[in-house]
Amino acid sequence: MGAECHHPDGVHPGLKGSALNHALGAAEQRCAATQERLTAPRRRVLELLLESNSPQKAYDLIAAFGAHGEPAKPPTVYRALEFLERLGFAHRIESLNAYVPCRIDGQSHRAAFLICDCCGAADEFEPDFTAQLAAATKAGYQVSTITLEARGRCAACSAPASS
Amino acid sequence: MGAECHHPDGVHPGLKGSALNHALGAAEQRCAATQERLTAPRRRVLELLLESNSPQKAYDLIAAFGAHGEPAKPPTVYRALEFLERLGFAHRIESLNAYVPCRIDGQSHRAAFLICDCCGAADEFEPDFTAQLAAATKAGYQVSTITLEARGRCAACSAPASS
């Protein structure tokens, strides 16, 4: 039984209140340290990502951007996402056309995701790419970035249905 | 000098003539063995992928589909691509929104790509996902598929410019 499961979205809680402010403050500091500017629209998009509990589509962010339900114009959000990705504050999940805030502290890094096909959760983890980098070098490639996306079921969604 | 290089597309030669027919024949046989049908549009899309020397966009395939320059309708090609992916005859490269024929013989497998940002080549290789699968298991995930895409420069494009 339970060929389909319908767990609600969300594995990450989504930040609120002081935790959210703290994360945004930390981002400001990291920007200041590198002469980058966390401007209003960039900060707002990062805030939306941090608040959410699941990967966000660009047009979800566009719709949620304004304080009173006013949407943003697409370039506003896409530019902010480009900035956030460049600085390592956010990642794009290619197989979902969606974005998540970086959950791994520290600077820019190679990202990898475990994506649950059931509840939509996307867990970032620190990948060990030693084997693949060796293969790339052997093939004569100079690798600059790697993305890995694993699809499957998270622990909660693999558990037997309670109903 | 040489901040940009402009090598022509293509690392894979692209199949022609008897090699192409042989590959298509092999695909027919694999389909027959599993009660699947390599119908005309599916065969045509596979042919276009095999002929090409670089990842093909869906709308490139749509434009090239007809024998006399007549384009296909989008669903025709997207359905064929879905079939070819399902059977392991083709792979989608998420970070390019493009498709390649599988270059690794045998049945369905986990794919990984080395993608050259300079010439656009996409080399498929057999990945060793041992480390990542271990990490996924540790996190409680049951992984069904993995895709890995490494960006960088191929051997030819890393070589010093001749000009």
Added chain:
DNA sequence: ACACCTCCTGTTATGAGATAACATAACCGG
């Protein structure tokens, strides 16, 4: 302050990628 440059933003419009929905046709087993 001023001129200057650079980076960022606002806005309009458009391009690229993918799918929904429904009707028709081919295939296959009985």
Added chain:
DNA sequence: CCGGTTATGTTATCTCATAACAGGAGGTGT
């Protein structure tokens, strides 16, 4: 031949992303 199943044809629409250009904010040197 009939009926279920699978695949195709066709129209329309949806989602995702960027080009292009005008204007504003923030620095730097004089």
